[in-house]
Amino acid sequence: MSNPANNNTYPAYEKVMAARDAAKLTAVDYIRSLFGDSFIELHGDRRFADDKAIVAGLGMLHDTPVTVIGIEKGRNTKERMDRNFGQAHPEGYRKALRLMKQAEKFRRPVLCLVDTSGAYPGIGAEERGQGQAIAENLMEMMTLKTPVLTILIGEGGSGGALALAVADEVWMLENSVYSVISPEGCASILWKDSAKAPQAAEALKMTAQDLFDLGVIERIIRQPKAEDKAMFESLRLLVLRTFEKNAALSDAELIEQRYQRFRKIGTSHIK
Amino acid sequence: MDFFAFVKPKNELEGSAEKQQNKPFVPEEMWVKCPNCNTLLLTTDMEENLHVCTHCEHHFRMTSKQRIELLADRDSFQEYDAQLQSTNLLDFPGYDEKLEKAKKKGNESVRCGVCTMDSVRTVLCVMDADFMMGSMGTVTGEKITRAFEYATEQRLPVVICTVSGGARMQEGILSLMQMAKTSGAVKRHSDAGLLYITVLTDPTTGGVTASFAMEGDIILAEPNALVAFAGPRVIEQTMRQKLPKDFQTSEFVLQKGFIDAVVPRSALKSTLVKLLRMHGYEEVK
């Protein structure tokens, strides 16, 4: 919290800082708290590699087996390097899609936990089709015949976050953000000055409350603490209830609902 | 129509370009300098050559109007949803002014409609770099989605020519959501067994690359177009090193396996028509 611009004038940027706070819980913390010892990690995209920025596997939510896929930033310097700071390569998105398809086959609901500043912008990622990998996830998730729920637990950075967020419902923690571009990137492109990130954060409307008001998310979740057992139990029940509601729909209804969810976003001004 | 007829023999043109360089009295707007080979070209020659450099075959950008003229049979393009207007729905600072400026050049970053190509009926969407660098806002996404929905209903193929700097950040999260929305419409069209061909032109980047541009059954690209998710400047910043010269060109992504073919502009329409016919789309009488 050293940025001089970071005061009450820019509450959105405070949320950005909170979403990036290195001390906050990461995807593996949520997986442990929600699934406990039942979690079994599954690795690899079966094409190129295992991307450690994506942690995925199977776990039990009470009596229900669930496929869980998270973007993991790491909790200390060594872990962060190991996890590429939560910036996935194409193989990460392909691992995610492989496990979503597997979930569809076995009629398991899918829980995605998103925390990334964005898909990795690098030579290898471009060579292996970062754009194609994200595009394929968007297309395939839209018709995945099993319930999908996404929770943003920190940063939701652009296409790299959306690639795990074509879901029946999208929820955000109160201290998470979701945006088409980072406020720094936006400020440097538009105003040639990345120090204007706080203003950009306001303009982009990227807080949970903004996104709720814009009809982009269904629910804002209170920020849990690691040892808050009651909070995690209520989150577990909330997730289960949402899965059950959507599992009761026919495939056609489920897919139509998901299509219409995205179809109507941002159309209020379009005649 | 035979588009090869427009291409004059190369050596004749090279000769004329050299000769014309020595004429000092021709007004400046009649010349255009090729950014690739630095040759001064007579604008009319360049335009007659399908906006391709007569010297080195550099493909200049085309406006949506020019590209529709290139691909659609004469007067066959029937535009849909031209009335849809972008508005500053997030009250983003400076967006009103940008839109006002852009709207002098066209009414959106994409034009969509139905046309015939060599008498084969198809939906055609053409993006336009003149409108805010072809960025994808909510109206762009809505028009493309409607185009796919119409094509699905009418059982028509879709051809999209992409050119885009990515998502339109002035529309914030709503522009990001267009990637999901258009992908959903592409998927429905695909699941209905219908053909979708994308033509990537320079530059195709960001949110458009990471959605409908890369979702075609067949993906073509014009020569030497920039095709990228993260643009070269972003990567250079991350990597702190210069990138190889041909990185993220059409030829590069072809070699890496992400597109089907690089097609020169002179062969683009005939290639599209061949592909449409091979998928059973017939001439309309």
Ligand SMILES: [Zn+2]
């Ligand atoms: Zn040239």
